[in-house]
Amino acid sequence: MSTQQFTQLPHKLLSVPGPVEVSDDVLLANAHPSMSHVSPAFAPVFGNCLRMLRQLLYTESGQPFIIAGSGTLGWDLVAANLIERDEKALVLNTGYFGDSFADCLETYGAKVTQVGAPVGGRPTVEQVEEALKKEQFKLLTFTHVDTSTGVLSDAKAIAETVRRVSPDTLIILDGVCSVASEEIRMDEWQIDAVVGASQKGISVPPGLSITALSQKALKVLESRKTPVASYFASYRRWLPIMESYEKGTPGYFATPSVNLIYALEASLKSIVAGPVSLEDRFRQHRDAAKRFRGEARQLGFETVATEDEACANGMTALYTPEGVAPPALIGALANRDITIAGGLHKDIKTKYIRFGHMGVSVVERPTDVTKVINALRESLAEVAPKSS
């Protein structure tokens, strides 16, 4: 039994916006024999991951954190550490995940103002500027790619606006569905926190909360007037652990997800030190998304994102053509061994479908995207109402 056959058992091609396909090397690393989290052999693996995350986020002074959890835990990390009860947060809303981040912030006592847009749209820079001028916000959050709508926010423009209009406001980029599929230049754009996860562009199985803080965010953490509002999600407790592992010395606060960190190391190596440069990686994602959208539109689908510049590059949400019910199409694709996702946004839930095209399926196996497009064409032909 070869390595490849062994890890990649027959399975439906995963084309949802996370979890995504995982390479054999990474699955292999996830099957690493059990290791102590404080063993001298494991510490450098953890350290490598932290260093490679800095490369991926184009940051020198940013502090990455790898914590057992999911992307959602990153919201708690922000809400419990970077803002205090009754302080104000501005949430730019481009879908389900904006609502949820706002909900999380309110759980920890923040006063949330939201700037939204009709489904498929995104707040304009002018709207953001106007909101920032009305009140002083401790932090602003935006969903870089909202997994429910496939809407891409213009991270650079948002950050520029905040720095110009309200320089003290922390800029929080929710990158759960964008890290490693969209370019994020943390230092250049002056992003204060990136919230990510393992199972999207990074192409590792789910189970890791991956975040990074700027030095400015670390100072805000340090100078809190009230205690951090969580124990497990306390950046203060995790900071010395990350610093320690990066030096090659194990630290202990809570047991890290050892095997997933081996898997993360394997995947990050291929991302930041593989044959494809980071710049090319992001270009490949843009190209794949453009191709996918083009083909889908030719078939009669419309993107949920209302303009091309607001279409994510690692996923696409598509309204199905008139008379084509999403469940029928999802079923027809499943019969062709392809898994796609149904709707998530409450206002349009029954009218659209979602596809992932990120990570391994774009960079290492671009034929995955072709397979999905072909299967979509066949499935549509099968389930579309026949014109008489």
Next chain:
Amino acid sequence: MSTQQFTQLPHKLLSVPGPVEVSDDVLLANAHPSMSHVSPAFAPVFGNCLRMLRQLLYTESGQPFIIAGSGTLGWDLVAANLIERDEKALVLNTGYFGDSFADCLETYGAKVTQVGAPVGGRPTVEQVEEALKKEQFKLLTFTHVDTSTGVLSDAKAIAETVRRVSPDTLIILDGVCSVASEEIRMDEWQIDAVVGASQKGISVPPGLSITALSQKALKVLESRKTPVASYFASYRRWLPIMESYEKGTPGYFATPSVNLIYALEASLKSIVAGPVSLEDRFRQHRDAAKRFRGEARQLGFETVATEDEACANGMTALYTPEGVAPPALIGALANRDITIAGGLHKDIKTKYIRFGHMGVSVVERPTDVTKVINALRESLAEVAPKSS
């Protein structure tokens, strides 16, 4: 390359009190091809895990929760959900993990009273009774096995005392280092919450917080006067997800650790439906611990736990003999490809070592324990001061 060689790459035998050795089947499951967390194929796997956890904890009405995180997250789950600001908690302290649980409870605003004992001891039933009579506590916590001292609490006696003296007080069993290596009869003993993790007796890689609540605890959660003090660690948000997966229908709040849940299913199958009954499993752990202690004492080691009934069955903490420095002994064992752990309790940190003997290494490969004992004998002979 055979399956076995493939997953169990050459590695040092892991004999720390978690993570523990993981079987090939479980590592294989952890390398499962990537799957959607909402796919029809994955939902029953999650559901099976929930049902098997009930069997493992001898409960019919208890509600298990499987959440991406570590054992420590379980403390936040208790502190953010089952007690409210300014309510009182009684923490029975048998080591490092009692201190930390108290710290976590205080983070969420609970008023904590601790009942401790000298290092290696445990509070007596009389002390517990006395504390419970002085004040009304919302909940009482105890560390079933404190990983820092190897002290086993008498869960049944503690629970009986609480039920008799203060029937409304919730009984919280921290079972991170005891679930699946010590018997826990949740229903019979009327335990209200069990806090566990994947990487100890359950013998899965780290990355899952595994907890269970009684119906009584669920009612307390339901009737809170103040909102749950966490977003990610909100049992209210997770409850419908667990109920949904158990019915075979995916739910979504935050992405579960799909691969680790495949691994959990594989391990729980061998635990609750394998050739060894649960009763025999716990007996094997008691026998292995007794053998290990006996051999170690013959070599001149003393257990940190001061009485035999207070010695854990899945791990042992040992004071090294006079003149034998723990780092030298740990190094000598590492040279024999065996990983053990150093001290963790601040008062005795430099004087003792810790061993794990649970899960796979006891039930499926009892020769592991023999190997460790033999290597300990050889290592001691190598590093002990020579008598002239």
